[in-house]
Amino acid sequence: MSAVKGKRMPRAVREQQMMDAAVRTFGQRGYRAASMDEIAELAGVSKPLVYLYLNSKDELFTACIRREAKTLLEAVQAGVEPGLPADRQLWAGLRAFFMHTAENPDGWAVLYRQARTHGEPFATEVSVMRDEIVAFVTGLIGAAAREVHHDPALPDRDVAGLAQALVGAAEALAGWANETPGVSAKEAAATLMNFSWAGLENLMNGRPWQPRGQSAGRG
Amino acid sequence: MSAVKGKRMPRAVREQQMMDAAVRTFGQRGYRAASMDEIAELAGVSKPLVYLYLNSKDELFTACIRREAKTLLEAVQAGVEPGLPADRQLWAGLRAFFMHTAENPDGWAVLYRQARTHGEPFATEVSVMRDEIVAFVTGLIGAAAREVHHDPALPDRDVAGLAQALVGAAEALAGWANETPGVSAKEAAATLMNFSWAGLENLMNGRPWQPRGQSAGRG
Amino acid sequence: MSAVKGKRMPRAVREQQMMDAAVRTFGQRGYRAASMDEIAELAGVSKPLVYLYLNSKDELFTACIRREAKTLLEAVQAGVEPGLPADRQLWAGLRAFFMHTAENPDGWAVLYRQARTHGEPFATEVSVMRDEIVAFVTGLIGAAAREVHHDPALPDRDVAGLAQALVGAAEALAGWANETPGVSAKEAAATLMNFSWAGLENLMNGRPWQPRGQSAGRG
Amino acid sequence: MSAVKGKRMPRAVREQQMMDAAVRTFGQRGYRAASMDEIAELAGVSKPLVYLYLNSKDELFTACIRREAKTLLEAVQAGVEPGLPADRQLWAGLRAFFMHTAENPDGWAVLYRQARTHGEPFATEVSVMRDEIVAFVTGLIGAAAREVHHDPALPDRDVAGLAQALVGAAEALAGWANETPGVSAKEAAATLMNFSWAGLENLMNGRPWQPRGQSAGRG
DNA sequence: TATGAATGAGGATTCATTCAT
């Protein structure tokens, strides 16, 4: 894409070309269905070169996961301005997230569809990054709770569940936005903010939803 | 498991045994990594019989998707009592959803991890059911909006986006609940209600979140 | 060779055909240079069938080693008549050994050239059989010593060393006889008897060779 | 090992380093399993340099065979003092042989395990040296025969067979001595002298072993 | 209804070897 196919490139450049091809192929075909042949051809090199540089299909896949996880994380972190209030930060983070995933659909597919679908050791690779995002969101929620209220009302596991729900909603919205013409990353981010912020705020203030006319909203 | 391996069973029974084995194998290994050999052995029959009844790996997978989608949908619909208020209906539906997926982890994996991971024609099979669930949730949100308020405050596309987000959050939570020991279906349902209902309510009342000190929450 | 190539043979028959082909190919090409393709073709079957029955190149090679070792050992044991004097028994055993190896050059090559050349676990397989032969020879030498003389003139370790030397000489002669046109099994056996028996007899009678004009023949 | 890896050495030195690495690798892995990559790395040079100096894997292997054959032959010849009686010369030669092979196990493996295992043209290379050893032993036996007796009683082919047997016994003893703690090269040489000399002497004197109570020891 | 026997096609991986510098 960026670099011409021509021969004799330095190793670092070739490696990136190979990983570009691999991300695309893994993202579209899935880990098993992607063949090293196809990846090599798409990268414009011979198969042995892919093995020389990336060792095996497993390692290639892992390298892709790591690279995509890193760029996604960096994109989100770069989108946030630390000084702002929590909801603004979440809003900025979500926008960055949706924009990055919209611009890198194959990387997104590798991370959220393929890597989690095939067992260890790949799932763990993604977990690392997800945990960082969860930590980021957890930090925001905690900060917001301190801003708005006084006591730390939310147990850790609840926060983890909320992060899961938020990421899941984000994934679904990302897929929906990509498939539905005229829905922008910004709109998706706004929808998700609308959907989630009020609930988070209520929770942070110790006002959970509970069935009307019934005793418990929690087991 | 339920049926003995013994010979000469009626076709319908054998087919169910095969699909049980297939769901389990597809769910645990993934579509590509699952081998017809393993499925046949787990089903306690010979491979040619699997082909005789289910024709091909593709068709077998499709049959699994359809069966699992059908039972999931039926479980959710059976959990809802039409007369109740919207939030109670949603609560009941979510509980049914989370309980069913917790009891059928392999079916869940087939539907949400495997079928969507591998391209057409499988993704479409799941979409059909997903759309039915989205339609169901969309109906609930619309009904709740009419209950609570008088004018149609929410444009259709917003409702669709919210439903996508909610279903996505539910899917992510289901996966998380299945993988995380000690998280019950009811808890997952409560977490999701907490997370989502307040936001929905605000929206239905025409009070969307919007960036403080900025003009628009919607592009 | 013996069985027609025709289709649909019972498994046991096919397995023997495959092993015949494998012994021949391994014997002539060596373990690494032999390809499963060539073996399958020589056996008149497709490669997957070879794998279905024999699992892997390693296991196929091991199976060949075991089969050839077994038949060689049985041939030697069948050639010996227990009642005879020790030198006659040795003579008979050597003849049987040389005849069998002359009739099964590929099996011989598998056992003595290939299996020992490629590391574990193959070498161990051959060692087992070799040790049985060495034990057999060791027994003969001991018996002869008791026949000819009264006191136990030979320490155990000497006997062990002699047996090693004899078996090693036999192995080398077998290879040489197979490669050299016009050298018969009987001749090879006679050469080895000539070469070894006098020395053994001297030793058994307590008359070892020792450097003339020097004190010790043993370090 | 002896020479530092550093750059820019004269060709002759580099060649020896490469051949050291090659002998070690071929000896331990076998001809086919040894990779040019491993050899180059062990030699501390790049692969193209190996090709520049030694042209191909085949030629490299051949060069190794020649070098090792030469040093072995020289070691044996250097161990012998021409003036002594034949048995003392054989004794000295055997001792030199066992010491050299014990000190150069990889060279020994290349010559006796690998080169003979893989077909032409390698086997021929070894034959050349073996023939020289045979000639040497033949000379000794002939000299001994003249010392001890008057007429040359042994046909050439018998002598060749005896040399085979002797080398085979030597190989087996070398292996056994290496694996059995406390057995020295000198002891192995003594065992082999004990084993073989009396037989050789009898043969030289026209008194071959023959089955007692039977007419012929030779077909 | 049910299966033992069999295969065509393809996929991951390795290796000897060369080219351009």
Place this chain on the structure above:
DNA sequence: AATGAATGAATCCTCATTCAT
């Protein structure tokens, strides 16, 4: 004198699928 970059050609192995009974 020396090497980083690159590949054609195998090789082991697996799998979905069919045939004959």
